[in-house]
Amino acid sequence: xxxxxxxxxxxxxxxxxxxxxxxKYYLANIEKGKHLNAFLSVFKEExxxxxxxxxxxxxxxxxxxxxxxxxxxxxxxxxxxxTLTCGSKILENFEALYTATAVQRLIDEDAIIIGKTNCxxxxxxxxxxxxxxxxxxxxxxxxxxxxxxxGGSAVAVAADMCMVSLGTDxxxxxxxxxxLCGVVGFxxxxxxxxxxxxxxxxxxxxxxxxFAKNVQDIALVLEVMAGWDEKDSTCVxxxxxxxxxxxxxxxxxxxxIGIVSDLPSEGLQKEIKDTTDKVIGFLKSNxxxxxxxxxxxxxxxxxxxxILTTAEASSNLARYDGARYGHRSKxxxxxxxxxxxxxxxxxxPEVKRRIMLGTYVLSAGYYDAYYKKAQRVRxxxxxxxxxxxxxxxxIIMPTTPTTAFKIGEKIDDPLSMYLNDIFTTxxxxxxxxxxxxxxxxxxxxxxxxxxxxxxxxxxxxxLKLANYIMRNC
Amino acid sequence: xxxxxxxxVIGLEVHAQMKTKSKAFCKxxxxxxxxxxxxxxxxxxxxxxxxxxxxKNLVEFILRLGLATNCTIxxxxxxARKNYFYPDLPKGYQIxxxxxxxxxxxxxxxxxxxxxxxxxHMEEDSGKSIHDFSTDDSLVDLNRCGVPxxxxxxxPDIKSPKQATEYLSKLKQLxxxxxxxxxxxEEGSLRCDVNISVKAKDSKKxxxxxxxxxxxSFKNVTDALEYEIKRQTEVLEKGGGVIHQTMTYxxxxxxxxxxxxxxxxxxxxxxxxxxxxxxxxxxEWKNKIKSELPELPEQKAERFVKQYKIPSYDAEVLxxxxxxxxxxxxxxxxxxxxxxxxxxxxxxxxxxxxxxEEKLEIADFRINGKNLSILINLIAEGxxxxxxxxxxxAEMLKITDLSDEKQNPExxxxxxxxxxxxxxxxxxxxIKKIINENPNEVKRYKNGETKLLGxxxxxxxxxxxxxxxxxxxxxxLKQILxxxxxx
Numbered sequence: 001x002x003x004x005x006x007x008x009x010x011x012x013x014x015x016x017x018x019x020x021x022x023x024k025y026y027l028a029n030i031e032k033g034k035h036l037n038a039f040l041s042v043f044k045e046e047x048x049x050x051x052x053x054x055x056x057x058x059x060x061x062x063x064x065x066x067x068x069x070x071x072x073x074x075x076x077x078x079x080x081x082x083t084l085t086c087g088s089k090i091l092e093n094f095e096a097l098y099t100a101t102a103v104q105r106l107i108d109e110d111a112i113i114i115g116k117t118n119c120x121x122x123x124x125x126x127x128x129x130x131x132x133x134x135x136x137x138x139x140x141x142x143x144x145x146x147x148x149x150x151g152g153s154a155v156a157v158a159a160d161m162c163m164v165s166l167g168t169d170x171x172x173x174x175x176x177x178x179x180l181c182g183v184v185g186f187x188x189x190x191x192x193x194x195x196x197x198x199x200x201x202x203x204x205x206x207x208x209x210x211f212a213k214n215v216q217d218i219a220l221v222l223e224v225m226a227g228w229d230e231k232d233s234t235c236v237x238x239x240x241x242x243x244x245x246x247x248x249x250x251x252x253x254x255x256x257i258g259i260v261s262d263l264p265s266e267g268l269q270k271e272i273k274d275t276t277d278k279v280i281g282f283l284k285s286n287x288x289x290x291x292x293x294x295x296x297x298x299x300x301x302x303x304x305x306x307i308l309t310t311a312e313a314s315s316n317l318a319r320y321d322g323a324r325y326g327h328r329s330k331x332x333x334x335x336x337x338x339x340x341x342x343x344x345x346x347x348x349p350e351v352k353r354r355i356m357l358g359t360y361v362l363s364a365g366y367y368d369a370y371y372k373k374a375q376r377v378r379x380x381x382x383x384x385x386x387x388x389x390x391x392x393x394x395i396i397m398p399t400t401p402t403t404a405f406k407i408g409e410k411i412d413d414p415l416s417m418y419l420n421d422i423f424t425t426x427x428x429x430x431x432x433x434x435x436x437x438x439x440x441x442x443x444x445x446x447x448x449x450x451x452x453x454x455x456x457x458x459x460x461x462x463l464k465l466a467n468y469i470m471r472n473c
Numbered sequence: 474x475x476x477x478x479x480x481x482v483i484g485l486e487v488h489a490q491m492k493t494k495s496k497a498f499c500k501x502x503x504x505x506x507x508x509x510x511x512x513x514x515x516x517x518x519x520x521x522x523x524x525x526x527x528x529k530n531l532v533e534f535i536l537r538l539g540l541a542t543n544c545t546i547x548x549x550x551x552x553a554r555k556n557y558f559y560p561d562l563p564k565g566y567q568i569x570x571x572x573x574x575x576x577x578x579x580x581x582x583x584x585x586x587x588x589x590x591x592x593x594h595m596e597e598d599s600g601k602s603i604h605d606f607s608t609d610d611s612l613v614d615l616n617r618c619g620v621p622x623x624x625x626x627x628x629p630d631i632k633s634p635k636q637a638t639e640y641l642s643k644l645k646q647l648x649x650x651x652x653x654x655x656x657x658x659e660e661g662s663l664r665c666d667v668n669i670s671v672k673a674k675d676s677k678k679x680x681x682x683x684x685x686x687x688x689x690s691f692k693n694v695t696d697a698l699e700y701e702i703k704r705q706t707e708v709l710e711k712g713g714g715v716i717h718q719t720m721t722y723x724x725x726x727x728x729x730x731x732x733x734x735x736x737x738x739x740x741x742x743x744x745x746x747x748x749x750x751x752x753x754x755x756x757e758w759k760n761k762i763k764s765e766l767p768e769l770p771e772q773k774a775e776r777f778v779k780q781y782k783i784p785s786y787d788a789e790v791l792x793x794x795x796x797x798x799x800x801x802x803x804x805x806x807x808x809x810x811x812x813x814x815x816x817x818x819x820x821x822x823x824x825x826x827x828x829x830e831e832k833l834e835i836a837d838f839r840i841n842g843k844n845l846s847i848l849i850n851l852i853a854e855g856x857x858x859x860x861x862x863x864x865x866x867a868e869m870l871k872i873t874d875l876s877d878e879k880q881n882p883e884x885x886x887x888x889x890x891x892x893x894x895x896x897x898x899x900x901x902x903x904i905k906k907i908i909n910e911n912p913n914e915v916k917r918y919k920n921g922e923t924k925l926l927g928x929x930x931x932x933x934x935x936x937x938x939x940x941x942x943x944x945x946x947x948x949x950l951k952q953i954l955x956x957x958x959x960x
Contacts, residue, residue, distance in 0.1 A: 078521065084521060084522075100522060195524060196522065196523070196524050197523075200521075203748050231524060233524065233526050233527065234748065234749075312747055314742075315566050319564050321558060323613070324518065324519070324563060324613075335560050339558050359742065362744055363740055363742060364742075367742075
C-alpha cells in the first residue's frame with residue numbers, strides 16, 4: 001500500500017519499485033473492488049505502457065514531478081479520445097476531442113491516468129445514486145452511499161484503487177464524499193484551477209479538486225494543476241504558490257480559527273458535533289486562538305444554491321439535444337421531436353428535475369423573484385465570509401450533518417438529500433477554498449469529516465491547518 | 474408616398490458581421506465560403522467542458538463604431554446568454570449582450586436629421602441550416618457559428634422608407650470606413666430587421682408595431698416598408714387595429730406575412746453569461762481608439778476640397794466609398810497640382826463607368842492609380858490629346874496583369890505611335906493636303922462660313938490619325954487660310 005507520494009517517489013528513484021509495479025498493484029485493486037462500481041472506464045494496457053515510459057524517464061532522471069503517481073479522474077473531465085459519459089446515458093458513447101487543462105497538467109508531469117470514475121449524472125447529486133451506470137458503494141459499508149457527486153473518485157482513493165483522484169465540487173461534491181469515505185478532499189478557490197474540460201453543471205460554482213490520503217499529496221497535485229489558463233476567462237492570473245513546501249511550517253500562535261456561532265445545527269449527528277468539538281479543544285490547547293464568527297445569511301445557502309445552480313444547469317445542459325453528438329432518439333419526425341425525445345430518453349430524473357427548476361427560475365415573470373434575488377443573497381453570503389475573515393484566518397465546521405447514509409434512504413426525498421450539502425454549499429456560493437479531512441469515526445465505524453474554509457486564494461492556510469490536524473490530532 | 478393623414482414610425486435593427494480574423498469566442502477562422510464544417514473546433518461546436526474566450530478585436534471594433542456614432546461607452550459591460558433550441562445553435566444558447574450593452578445612446582446624422590441609436594452590442598452568429606426536401610434531411614454547417622456580429626438598434630426616429638435606406642447606407646458606409654465590416658448585404662455581412670408602425674399625423678402616440686425580419690438588400694427594405702405602411706394604413710383606415718407580430722418579407726410578391734406564432738413564442742431566459750468576465754473599457758483604451766479612428770467620409774470630403782481644390786460635389790462623390798477615395802488620392806500623388814481636377818474627372822467618369830458596367834469593386838479594378846496618373850500627365854504635357862487618352866485608356870483596360878509594364882500608358886503610346894505631332898512642318902503638309910482636297914469648303918470658309926473651320930480641322934486630325942494637337946491644327950489652319958487669302 002502506497003500512502004504517500006514522497007515515499008513512493010523515493011522508492012521509484014532508488015529502483016526499489018517500478019511505475020509498472022505500482023500500476024499493476026492498483027489495477028489488481030480495481031479488479032478486486034469491482035463491486036464498488038467506482039470506475040466507468042479503466043485504461044489497463046495504456047496505463048501499463050505509460051508506466052514503462054515513466055520508468056525509463058526515472059532512470060534517465062528526466063521524470064516529471066508526479067512521475068509514477070497513479071491518478072483516476074471523474075468522468076465529467078475531458079480526456080482526449082476517451083469516453084466522457086458524465087454518468088449520463090445521453091453521452092453513453094461520446095468520445096472527447098481534447099484533454100482538460102487540469103488533467104493535461106498532471107499528464108505533463110508524468111502522472112499516470114488509470115481510468116475514469118463513476119459519478120452522479122452531470123455531477124448532480126449527493127449520493128452517487130444518480131449515475132446512469134449504477135450506484136457506487138461505500139467501501140466502509142456496501143449498503144451505504146459514498147456521497148456524491150464525485151463518489152467514484154472518493155471510493156477509488158479510499159479503496160486504494162489509485163493514489164490520487166480528481167473530482168469536481170459545485171456544492172460539496174468533493175468534500176462531502178471525501179468525508180463519507182474517510183479521505184482528504186479539497187475544493188480550491190473558484191478561479192484557481194482552470195475549468196476548461198470540466199463538463200459544466202453550474203459554471204459560476206464548478207471547481208476541480210483532488211482526493212488523496214494525506215494533505216501533502218493534495219498540495220503537490222494542486223500546485224501542478226493550478227494557475228492561469230488562456231482557455232478559461234474565469235481562471236485567475238495569480239501566481240501559484242509553492243503549496244507543498246509551505247504547508248509543513250506552522251506557527252500556531254499566529255492563527256485565529258473561527259467557529260460559526262449561528263451554524264444551523266438541526267439534524268447534525270451527535271458524534272459529528274462531538275468530534276468537531278474535540279478538534280476545536282485540541283487546537284485551543286495547542287495555542288490557537290478560537291473565536292466565534294457569524295455567517296448570518298448562510299442559512300439561505302441551500303435555497304440560493306439550488307436556484308442559481310439549476311438556472312445555470314438548465315442552460316449548460318441545453319447542448320445535449322441529439323443534433324450533433326450524444327444520444328439521439330430514433331424515429332423522430334421533426335427536429336423538435338428529436339430534441340424532446342433525445343432529452344427525455346437520455347437524462348435521468350434528477351437532471352430533469354433540475355433543468356425544469358432552472359428553466360422556471362429564469363422564465364419571464366419569475367426571473368426577478370428567484371434568480372435575481374438569489375444573486376443578491378449570494379453577494380450577501382460572500383460578504384458574510386469577507387466580514388468573518390476580517391476577524392479570523394480560517395473557519396472550521398463539519399463537512400456533513402451525518403455520516404454515510406443507506407443507499408435508497410433519501411433518493412425519493414430530494415429535499416432531505418439536498419440538506420446533506422448544508423455545510424458545503426456556502427463556500428461554493430462565496431468561492432472560498434475549503435477542504436474536508438477525516439477526523440474520526442462514528443459509533444457504526446463510519447468516517448467523519450471536518451471542513452476548513454479559508455480566505456480567497458489562501459489555499460496555503462487551509463492546507464497548513466489541515467495538515468497540522470491530520471498529523472497531530 | 475402620401476398616406477393622407479397617416480405617417481410611419483420606423484426603427485432599424487442592423488446586424489453587421491465583423492471582419493475579425495478569428496471568431497468571437499474561439500480561434501477558428503471567420504473565412505467565408507470554406508467547405509462546410511471545416512472552420513470549427515470543440516469550443517464553437519459546443520462540446521462538453523469548452524469555454525468561450527472573448528476576441529479582444531471584437532471589442533475594439535465595436536468601440537470604433539460606438540465612438541463614430543456618438544455613443545456613450547459603458548466601462549463595464551457584460552455578456553448574457555440567450556437560450557433557445559435550434560440545431561444550428563450548438564450550445565443551446567447564443568452569447569449576446571442584454572441589459573448592459575457596451576455602446577448606447579448615440580446618433581447618426583443623415584441629410585440634416587439626427588437618427589438616434591439606442592444601443593450597439595456584441596454577439597455571436599449561429600450556424601446555417603439547409604433543408605434538403607428531396608431526402609427530408611436537414612443539414613447543418615457550423616462554419617458561421619461563433620462569427621462575431623454587432624447589432625445596431627436605432628430609435629424609432631425614421632420617418633420614411635427613403636430615410637430608412639439613407640440611414641442604412643450611411644451605416645454601411647461607416648462600417649466600411651471603420652474597416653470593421655465588409656458591408657456586403659448579399660453575403661449577409663449586413664442584415665436588417667425593421668420595426669414599423671403607422672400613426673395618425675396629428676397624434677403623438679405610436680401605433681402598434683410589426684417587426685419585419687431579414688431584409689437583405691436596400692430594395693427589400695424599401696419595398697417591404699412601403700408594403701407594410703400601405704397594409705397598416707389600410708387596417709387603420711378601415712377602423713381596425715394592427716396586430717403586434719413578427720413578419721417575413723417575400724421579395725417575389727413584394728408582400729409581408731406573419732411568421733408562424735410558434736417561431737416567435739420564445740422566452741429567451743436571458744441571464745448573465747457565467748463563463749465570461751466583465752468587459753472593462755477604460756478611458757485610456759477609449760482615447761486610443763478615438764485617436765486611431767480613420768478619417769470619416771465628411772472629414773475626408775472636406776479635406777479633399779481644401780487639399781485638391783476640387784468642387785465639393787466631386788469630393789462627396791469620391792468619398793462615398795473609402796476605397797475609391799484612396800484610389801483618387803493615389804492618382805493625385807502622381808500628378809501635378811493643376812491636374813487634380815482632371816484626376817477627379819477621370820475617376821468620377823471613366824473609372825466609375827467601368828466599375829458600374831462591369832459591376833466591379835475598385836479593389837478589383839485593373840488599372841492602378843500610378844498608371845492613371847501617368848496617363849493624365851501625358852495629356853497635361855500636351856503629348857496626347859484627350860481623345861487619344863481615351864483610346865490609350867481602353868488599351869490599358871485590356872491588360873489584365875496589373876504588374877505588366879505593358880499597362881504603362883507611355884509604353885502604349887510609344888508602341889501604337891500615338892504621340893501628338895508637335896512638328897509643325899508635318900502638320901503643315903497635312904493642312905496643305907486637306908486644303909487642296911477640299912477647294913469648295915475652303916472657298917466657302919473664305920466667303921465667311923467660319924463654321925467650316927471645324928470641319929477642316931477634323932479632316933486634318935483624321936489625316937494625322939488624331940495625333941496632331943488640335944489647338945496647333947486650329948491655329949495653323951487659320952494662319953494658312955489667311956495667308957492664302959492674301960495671296
